[in-house]
Amino acid sequence: MGRGRRPSAEVRREVLAAAGRLLLAEGMSRFTMERVAAESGASKVTLYKMWPSKGALALEGYFATVETVLELPDTGDVEADLRTQLHAFVDLLSTTSAGPVMAGLIGQAQTDPELMTAYRASYSAPRRALAVGRMTTARDLGQLRADLDPETVVDQLWGACYHRLLVPDQPLDARFADALIDNLFRGIAAWKAEDASLSRRARER
Amino acid sequence: MGRGRRPSAEVRREVLAAAGRLLLAEGMSRFTMERVAAESGASKVTLYKMWPSKGALALEGYFATVETVLELPDTGDVEADLRTQLHAFVDLLSTTSAGPVMAGLIGQAQTDPELMTAYRASYSAPRRALAVGRMTTARDLGQLRADLDPETVVDQLWGACYHRLLVPDQPLDARFADALIDNLFRGIAAWKAEDASLSRRARER
Known part of the structure; x- marks a missing residue:
């Protein structure tokens, strides 16, 4: 039966x-x-x-399958939300076979135009749109620079992780995820960090 | 003869x-x-x-062949030098067959461990070391945050470009190169930009 x-x-x-x-x-x-x-x-x-x-x-x-794991939370604090999601993403890539699977798919897509089209349509473009939507909202709320192009941040967070996945010269781990967020939110120039701490102290007074 | x-x-x-x-x-x-x-x-x-x-x-x-094109200048201004080099890099990837060649090599290396080893030893690791060396010097001179890990910046500049090369959802062009540098040097948070411009005005007075 x-x-x-x-x-x-x-x-x-x-x-x-x-x-x-x-x-x-x-x-x-x-x-x-x-x-x-x-x-x-x-x-x-x-x-x-x-x-x-x-x-x-x-x-x-x-x-x-990974949609729930990769959900982008919305607590109202865009830095915290991106950090939470990036940790989940790095964890997925580095502790499950999602890492080799994604590396294999992106690798194969370089010589398989149909796979590239499918990958972009059913995975990378919708994931990108989710992140860009969230950052656009945060920008409109005044949390991110008014002249920021959120598309570029996608490449500097998740794209940076894919780079370490595909060319594993350096570890893909939680410390890396934190540094990616810190570099973008604090800036990498020395004087920014000083200004930020000066201005924080000024505000605290 | x-x-x-x-x-x-x-x-x-x-x-x-x-x-x-x-x-x-x-x-x-x-x-x-x-x-x-x-x-x-x-x-x-x-x-x-x-x-x-x-x-x-x-x-x-x-x-x-590309060593001269990809040279990292040293004018004493690390932001300007990284910007110059990143423009040359994006130009090489997007206007010569270096783009498809590199995408093909990285793609093939995902299923060819010997090619991956050769790629890392003769290309990605030495290029990474050059950039990290330059940023470490700039950090020691007080131009970059004292607690910055320069390795992470490699992934947020050149790695971000490889991401757009390998998964071409968005254009790899000069505007993108500038945004990558801006995001890291100005930060992406709204209040950083304000602080920076406030402090710049303060210094100019």
Whole structure:
């Protein structure tokens, strides 16, 4: 006796969960439509109706799975929120197989234009938009410089982490995440730090 | 009549120049030991004596060729020097085939541990060391925050550019290079900019 027919939103959710689990547990090289079908109870025909390729399914499954971990909190303090999220991101990349999986996907996408398109459409562009939206709000509230382009901050926080992931000359760890935030919020010039502490003292008086 | 026997330092220099030219003109997929031999006048045997693989030769040739373009000036003003160099770097990546070549090398290195080792040893680590050395000097001269880790700035300047090169969601151009420097030297928080301009006005009085 087979299971009853499930609504397609439910099937979709279960397939994505199975795909994300499989990808994080075993990496892209062992990721096949057959195995996702077996794990999720959906047929291969159903999978190919919903996703054009295993790359597209893997990406969407990964995104669905890590979405909660990578949530950007909104406490009203944009520096604290970015710091919290960046710690979760670095932790995901450095302690789960998300790190090798993402490095493999970005690497493969350099010679596979369809994978690049899928990666950008289903992962990097929406993640970028989330962060930019949050920083734009903070900028409009006067927490960030009025002339700041939030897109550039994406490359100096998450992009900097991808750089250490892809070319591991230096460790990708919590200390690095903190330094990235500090460099942007405190500035790296010596006189800024002095000004900031002078002005903080002035305000405290 | 063959040419007379050349000193090996000269051969080495000519082979590297030929390798760099070939790589930048036609990319990695058309790069072969045969073609470098033909272009440089050295024999394939000589090439294999000097470099273990075509990847190693390509990298060293690239490095030798772009070394002058990517020189980090030393005018005594670290912000101006980093800005000058970053403009040259972005220009190289976005207007020559250095961009696709580097993206292809980093991409391929994700599944080729020997290429990764060669890339790090002959390109990314020495480039990183140059920048870190310059920033360490500037920090010791009091131009950069005393508690700054210069390694992290490498990822927030050049790493941010590699991020846009590898995942081209946003343009890699001169405006981006300027924003990266501004974000780090001015900070991204609104109150820093105010403090800085207040303190600049105070100093000007």
